[in-house]
Amino acid sequence: MTNSAPRQPDIRPGRLSEEALGQGFSDLHPALEPHEALVEADRCYFCYDAPCMQACPTAIDIPLFIREIQAHNPKGAAKTILSANILGGMCARVCPTETLCEEVCVRETAEGQPVKIGMLQRFATDVLMEAGTHPFQRAAPTGQRIAVVGAGPAGLSAAHRLAMKGHDVTIFEAREKPGGLNEYGIAAYKATEDFAQREVEFLLKIGGITIETKKALGHDIHLAELRKEYDAVFLGLGLAGVNALGAEGETASGAHDAVAWIADLRQTRDLSELPVGRRVVVIGGGMTAIDAGVQAKALGAEEVTIAYRRGREAMNASAYEQEVAATRGVHLRFNLQPKRILAENGHVMGIELERTVSQDGKLTLTGEIVTIEADQVFKAIGQSFVADGTSEEAASISLEKGRIKVDAARRTSLEGVWAGGDCVVGGEDLTVVAVEDGKIAAEDIHATLMAATKVAAE
Amino acid sequence: MADLSTSFLGISSPNPFWLASAPPTDKEYNVQRAFEAGWGGVVWKTLGEDPPIVNVNGPRYGAIHGPDRRLIGLNNIELITDRALDTNLEEIARVKRNWPDRAMIVSLMVPCEEAPWQKILALVEQTGADGVELNFGCPHGMSERGMGSAVGQVPEYIEMVARWCKEHSKLPVIVKLTPNITDIRYPARAAKKGGADAVSLINTVSSIMSIDLDNFAPTPTIDGKGSHGGYCGPAVKPIALNMVAEIARDPETVGIPMSGIGGITTWRDAAEFIALGCGTVQVCTAAMTYGFKVVKEMASGLSDWMDEKGYASIEDFRGRAAPNVTDWQYLNLNYVTKARIDQDKCISCGRCHIACEDTSHQAITNMVDGVRKFEVIDEECVGCNLCVNVCPVEDCITMERIAAYDPRTKKPIPDEYGNWTAHPNNPMAVEKQQFAPEPATMPDAAE
Ligand SMILES: Cc1cc2nc3c(=O)[nH]c(=O)nc-3n(C[C@H](O)[C@H](O)[C@H](O)COP(=O)(O)OP(=O)(O)OC[C@H]3O[C@@H](n4cnc5c(N)ncnc54)[C@H](O)[C@@H]3O)c2cc1C
Ligand SMILES: Cc1cc2nc3c(=O)[nH]c(=O)nc-3n(C[C@H](O)[C@H](O)[C@H](O)COP(=O)(O)O)c2cc1C
Ligand code: SF4
Ligand code: SF4
Ligand code: SF4
Numbered sequence: 021m022t023n024s025a026p027r028q029p030d031i032r033p034g035r036l037s038e039e040a041l042g043q044g045f046s047d048l049h050p051a052l053e054p055h056e057a058l059v060e061a062d063r064c065y066f067c068y069d070a071p072c073m074q075a076c077p078t079a080i081d082i083p084l085f086i087r088e089i090q091a092h093n094p095k096g097a098a099k100t101i102l103s104a105n106i107l108g109g110m111c112a113r114v115c116p117t118e119t120l121c122e123e124v125c126v127r128e129t130a131e132g133q134p135v136k137i138g139m140l141q142r143f144a145t146d147v148l149m150e151a152g153t154h155p156f157q158r159a160a161p162t163g164q165r166i167a168v169v170g171a172g173p174a175g176l177s178a179a180h181r182l183a184m185k186g187h188d189v190t191i192f193e194a195r196e197k198p199g200g201l202n203e204y205g206i207a208a209y210k211a212t213e214d215f216a217q218r219e220v221e222f223l224l225k226i227g228g229i230t231i232e233t234k235k236a237l238g239h240d241i242h243l244a245e246l247r248k249e250y251d252a253v254f255l256g257l258g259l260a261g262v263n264a265l266g267a268e269g270e271t272a273s274g275a276h277d278a279v280a281w282i283a284d285l286r287q288t289r290d291l292s293e294l295p296v297g298r299r300v301v302v303i304g305g306g307m308t309a310i311d312a313g314v315q316a317k318a319l320g321a322e323e324v325t326i327a328y329r330r331g332r333e334a335m336n337a338s339a340y341e342q343e344v345a346a347t348r349g350v351h352l353r354f355n356l357q358p359k360r361i362l363a364e365n366g367h368v369m370g371i372e373l374e375r376t377v378s379q380d381g382k383l384t385l386t387g388e389i390v391t392i393e394a395d396q397v398f399k400a401i402g403q404s405f406v407a408d409g410t411s412e413e414a415a416s417i418s419l420e421k422g423r424i425k426v427d428a429a430r431r432t433s434l435e436g437v438w439a440g441g442d443c444v445v446g447g448e449d450l451t452v453v454a455v456e457d458g459k460i461a462a463e464d465i466h467a468t469l470m471a472a473t474k475v476a477a478e
Numbered sequence: 479m480a481d482l483s484t485s486f487l488g489i490s491s492p493n494p495f496w497l498a499s500a501p502p503t504d505k506e507y508n509v510q511r512a513f514e515a516g517w518g519g520v521v522w523k524t525l526g527e528d529p530p531i532v533n534v535n536g537p538r539y540g541a542i543h544g545p546d547r548r549l550i551g552l553n554n555i556e557l558i559t560d561r562a563l564d565t566n567l568e569e570i571a572r573v574k575r576n577w578p579d580r581a582m583i584v585s586l587m588v589p590c591e592e593a594p595w596q597k598i599l600a601l602v603e604q605t606g607a608d609g610v611e612l613n614f615g616c617p618h619g620m621s622e623r624g625m626g627s628a629v630g631q632v633p634e635y636i637e638m639v640a641r642w643c644k645e646h647s648k649l650p651v652i653v654k655l656t657p658n659i660t661d662i663r664y665p666a667r668a669a670k671k672g673g674a675d676a677v678s679l680i681n682t683v684s685s686i687m688s689i690d691l692d693n694f695a696p697t698p699t700i701d702g703k704g705s706h707g708g709y710c711g712p713a714v715k716p717i718a719l720n721m722v723a724e725i726a727r728d729p730e731t732v733g734i735p736m737s738g739i740g741g742i743t744t745w746r747d748a749a750e751f752i753a754l755g756c757g758t759v760q761v762c763t764a765a766m767t768y769g770f771k772v773v774k775e776m777a778s779g780l781s782d783w784m785d786e787k788g789y790a791s792i793e794d795f796r797g798r799a800a801p802n803v804t805d806w807q808y809l810n811l812n813y814v815t816k817a818r819i820d821q822d823k824c825i826s827c828g829r830c831h832i833a834c835e836d837t838s839h840q841a842i843t844n845m846v847d848g849v850r851k852f853e854v855i856d857e858e859c860v861g862c863n864l865c866v867n868v869c870p871v872e873d874c875i876t877m878e879r880i881a882a883y884d885p886r887t888k889k890p891i892p893d894e895y896g897n898w899t900a901h902p903n904n905p906m907a908v909e910k911q912q913f914a915p916e917p918a919t920m921p922d923a924a925e
Pocket of ligand 3: 063064065066070072073082083086127135827
């Protein structure tokens with residue numbers, strides 16, 4: 021047939037029944053029932069100097085909290101968890117435990133079945149949060165005021181700890197809602213039932229924290245002013261930019277940035293209204309690629325392919341994440357580097373990739389071209405820090421590899437300014453790491469301010 | 479295939495597994511099912527005088543659970559049978575008729591006077607039952623009325639009632655002992671003096687299972703109050719084994735036939751009681767937890783183990799462990815052991831380290847050259863076995879005997895046996911070391 025009509029891209033909402041949608045976006049791991057929690061808690065050996073605890077970036081006393089669950093004190097367990105990690109509820113849902121605490125659990129060593137630490141952590145924190153009380157109290161007011169920029173995990177963690185120490189905290193957040201990627205990025209099936217907002221509400225019950233949303237650093241507020249007006253500043257800006265793809269055709273409609281698309285998805289109340297392509301290709305090899313692929317599939321995309329330029333072993337997404345994708349019908353393909361997005365009439369029709377070989381850690385192109393037809397292409401090839409808002413003082417705040425440089429106490433090169441989370445160099449781009457950064461910075465801010473007031477008093 | 483049949487006081491049963499006097503043996507329906515499942519015999523739920531007692535109408539059990547709600551200990555405040563005497567006797571007669579090859583023992587408890595015992599024994603004889611067991615053990619309820627453990631705690635009463643029973647009945651008499659006493663040998667001796675043919679032990683241990691912290695009352699709670707009950711199940715087995723061993727090696731009771739009871743749950747538990755000299759074993763909690771089918775595992779397990787060891791009959795190994803129960807003072811102090819950790823099996827949980835470090839002898843490392851590693855320091859290890867018991871991995875830590883030189887004491891280890899009796903640190907040391915008396919031996923079963 022020569023005069024066939026131009027192929028139409030197939031992107032539309034409502035591909036699945038309400039029930040099927042509900043299924044695809046339901047809790048990845050349904051919560052443990054109390055009996056299940058007790059049985060699982062009984063499996064923990066209460067290890068000495070426990071390997072799991074050492075593997076936890078926030079050093080939660082895991083054997084202790086599991087023992088508290090076992091002794092029918094889940095609220096006490098939650099308090100143990102939250103005293104080390106105030107976002108313990110979210111971390112229980114999103115941490116790649118298979119590469120953190122559970123990977124080194126001695127029962128993993130013993131029988132390949134680690135204690136379900138994440139699930140137990142969720143059980144305990146759920147019990148406490150359902151009770152509606154906040155387990156911590158503020159210390160006597162110090163009169164110190166601290167500005168936190170960014171209401172993501174890093175900022176929230178810092179703010180809570182500072183408020184607990186008796187300081188007054190104002191959080192400035194560019195977006196409409198607090199939570200950072202907990203609200204806008206994490207896969208929907210990991211944090212169901214508006215958990216991100218419920219957790220923020222819970223956290224704010226400590227008191228002493230004000231959040232000002234729609235206040236972007238560099239636009240509505242400026243670092244110089246914050247430094248003048250506040251006794252200390254913490255930056256938890258995340259990675260507000262996406263690596264440019266470096267391939268042609270990026271501007272075609274149907275080509276999306278995966279993180280932005282997920283943010284849209286997370287903010288869509290009725291998922292049957294969110295359009296998705298019939299055939300979707302995701303480019304990337306990390307958690308974002310997996311999340312985009314799995315959620316596109318859950319929306320009803322028929323064919324979803326994740327194309328990664330290196331081999332499986334180099335993938336940032338853990339083996340477990342890969343398995344989640346595979347069992348949900350997402351096709352993983354390796355050693356394919358994007359070359360060109362194929363577009364007709366300004367719309368994506370497919371993607372051209374070039375096969376690669378990985379040799380001695382080096383990636384070489386083979387010249388072989390592979391074409392995958394697609395209605396939608398998602399780019400999930402990493403995000404980068406946007407020095408927006410810090411740029412005006414860029415001369416004084418040092419960056420490294422495009423991110424903010426900090427010392428062990430999370431101090432930036434600029435006096436009175438601390439930073440943590442994804443925006444600093446050397447982290448792992450995990451929620452739990454951001455929480456730990458906020459905690460460390462808060463402790464150091466507290467120590468610094470207290471030392472200063474002591475000197476002033478003398 | 480090993481022969482599991484037993485002859486106890488001349489009462490034969492196809493295997494040594496009897497159901498103890500308790501709810502599983504309280505009526506024909508249950509006992510019928512028990513025999514169908516393969517139990518070798520039953521001790522019928524304790525009969526008393528009419529009118530029958532009444533039980534509480536609220537909860538009567540409490541329990542202690544291990545991981546995954548595995549029942550470790552059970553407690554009850556049930557009394558003896560609450561059914562009419564006639565009904566029980568009729569059913570006993572019928573079951574015995576239908577199952578002639580199974581042992582049928584009837585448990586009895588009536589007031590501590592001669593006439594009631596004489597009367598009830600005559601009735602039991604008419605049923606065709608093989609023997610009677612005198613319940614001197616129930617520690618709750620009945621004891622308040624001067625029966626059960628109230629009798630079992632006074633050796634003179636035991637002797638007196640046993641004597642009445644032997645006088646008024648031809649049936650073999652088993653005296654069931656209570657563990658709620660400081661020295662089990664006294665009631666056992668009294669039973670023997672009274673002419674009892676055997677003892678069975680243990681009955682339940684007086685216990686309060688837990689306190690309800692919401693209403694501050696013991697559990698099980700009946701309208702805000704609770705009463706102590708009797709404890710049984712896996713948790714009481716060690717108590718029972720010790721009491722059985724005491725009777726087995728007491729020169730005054732050695733050789734008295736024993737039916738072992740207390741926490742028997744698997745074939746292995748049963749074999750242990752038999753190894754101490756018991757001719758049969760009785761089970762209650764295991765059946766009440768899992769149903770009658772558990773006897774199948776007990777029978778196959780015992781039979782397979784006997785085959786493996788080359789024991790053709792129960793008598794081939796019965797009582798073999800009794801001579802090895804001795805007094806502390808005769809233990810060989812020159813037997814020196816050290817813990818050994820199998821590094822291939824070790825999962826690095828650190829429990830051995832912290833147990834020894836915090837509470838014992840600081841004899842296990844947790845770091846070696848900066849790496850997490852658990853190794854025994856022979857210079858500190860006293861060979862106590864604590865680490866073996868706390869290690870979650872079976873056979874990962876073992877105790878190994880060492881010879882010649884003990885790096886802890888920095889002294890040579892004598893090759894020969896040496897006990898406390900002549901040890902220089904013993905203020906009462908005797909010049910010539912004392913040895914354990916020749917273990918009292920059981921008369922041959924055939925005699
Ligand atoms: C799709 C996706 C899935 C992920 N899944 C997981 C997962 O399953 N498990 C896991 O552990 N990690 C996951 N991560 C990583 C994790 O979300 C981040 O590591 C974590 O959120 C970092 O926290 P943060 O506070 O540093 O930054 P963010 O969460 O990004 O928060 C930064 C906040 O600062 C605000 N902000 C930015 N610029 C300004 C400005 N100029 N002025 C004011 N406010 C500003 C932002 O709006 C945002 O609210 C995922 C990330 C993505 C993108
Ligand atoms: C509910 C219950 C009722 C019992 N009733 C009697 C009884 O009537 N007569 C008796 O001699 N022992 C009675 N016992 C004690 C048992 O026969 C047995 O001695 C005890 O439970 C220990 O054995 P076990 O650990 O196998 O349960 C009873 C035990 C239980 C649990
Ligand atoms: S390593 Fe595993 S078993 Fe040991 S304390 Fe941690 S969760 Fe418990
Ligand atoms: S045997 Fe006792 S002293 Fe020796 S290592 Fe084990 S716990 Fe420590
Ligand atoms: S208790 Fe056992 S498994 Fe645990 S560290 Fe010690 S030897 Fe290893």
